[in-house]
Amino acid sequence: MSTPEVDWPALRDVAREAMRRSYSPYSGFPVGAAALVDDGRVVSGCNVENASYGVTLCAECSLVSQLAMTGGGRLVAFACVDGEGDCLMPCGRCRQLLYEFGGDELLVDTPKGIQPMTAVLPQAFGPQHLQ
Numbered sequence: 826m827s828t829p830e831v832d833w834p835a836l837r838d839v840a841r842e843a844m845r846r847s848y849s850p851y852s853g854f855p856v857g858a859a860a861l862v863d864d865g866r867v868v869s870g871c872n873v874e875n876a877s878y879g880v881t882l883c884a885e886c887s888l889v890s891q892l893a894m895t896g897g898g899r900l901v902a903f904a905c906v907d908g909e910g911d912c913l914m915p916c917g918r919c920r921q922l923l924y925e926f927g928g929d930e931l932l933v934d935t936p937k938g939i940q941p942m943t944a945v946l947p948q949a950f951g952p953q954h955l956q
């Protein structure tokens with residue numbers, strides 16, 4: 826899929842649905858994430874917090890778990906929303922997490938428009954560096 830057809834409004838809606846499943850009693854900051862997979866599947870996730878705050882899982886963690894558990898594949902488009910349903914940038918750790926499964930071509934919904942991972946995580950470290 827070189828220039829993937831992405832239904833961004835639909836992907837954002839899936840992220841908003843996922844956000845409603847958030848377990849975030851400590852921050853009060855629910856997050857939902859959704860991604861299109863190269864076989865047409867859509868995977869999603871929400872943040873899951875913990876009384877030991879640092880153990881918290883970002884929404885992207887649950888998304889990549891769902892990716893693996895539903896058959897793997899490559900991420901081609903990603904959207905993340907906050908509790909208002911507005912576009913949210915993934916944290917630094919999650920950019921790395923997404924890079925593993927989407928690489929440079931992964932398209933990310935940002936407040937500045939749709940951007941490739943090369944803009945979201947420039948000069949990324951990835952599996953290619955372990956060769």
Ligand SMILES: O=c1ccn([C@H]2C[C@H](O)[C@@H](CO)O2)c(=O)[nH]1
Pocket residue numbers: 849852854855856871872873874881882883884885914915916919
């Ligand atoms: O990329 C991000 C950034 C933050 N959060 C969550 C973690 C925490 O539960 C809350 C506040 O940081 O937002 C995510 O799920 N993804």
Ligand SMILES: [Zn+2]
Pocket residue numbers: 883884885915916917918919920
């Ligand atoms: Zn994160």
